[in-house]
Amino acid sequence: MSDSPSTTQPDEELLSEARAVADNAYAPYSGFHVGAALRTRTGKVYTGANVENASYPLGVCAERTVLSCAASDGVRPGDIEAVAITASPCGGCRQWLLEFGVARVVFAHAGGVQIRSADELLPHSFILDT
Numbered sequence: 001m002s003d004s005p006s007t008t009q010p011d012e013e014l015l016s017e018a019r020a021v022a023d024n025a026y027a028p029y030s031g032f033h034v035g036a037a038l039r040t041r042t043g044k045v046y047t048g049a050n051v052e053n054a055s056y057p058l059g060v061c062a063e064r065t066v067l068s069c070a071a072s073d074g075v076r077p078g079d080i081e082a083v084a085i086t087a088s089p090c091g092g093c094r095q096w097l098l099e100f101g102v103a104r105v106v107f108a109h110a111g112g113v114q115i116r117s118a119d120e121l122l123p124h125s126f127i128l129d130t
């Protein structure tokens with residue numbers, strides 16, 4: 001069913017990292033564990049999992065966890081080669097992926113793997129014109 005480009009070995013490795021870190025998700029309310037792995041253009045890899053909270057809206061998705069971790073280490077828009085996720089990113093995370101200019105978003109979906117650019121995942125997106 002996929003009309004996206006096929007995965008590469010680096011994509012598979014990144015998705016494996018995402019699957020591994022999903023075990024560390026803090027998801028006592030939903031039980032839905034999500035992992036994300038990010039690779040910079042210099043080859044550095046970051047991982048993150050979803051972190052829920054008793055006040056549900058305060059929970060953080062795996063994508064935003066890993067992007068926050070990377071940004072805290074100095075990674076900036078344009079520095080990211082790919083992000084792999086164990087689930088399809090939600091709308092809010094698509095906005096985050098777009099902000100960081102992620103060209104290659106690899107995610108598990110409907111029993112397969114999809115690869116899209118952040119632009120494809122969020123067409124006609126909000127951009128702050130300053």
Ligand SMILES: [Zn+2]
Nearest residue numbers: 061089090093
């Ligand atoms: Zn999300």
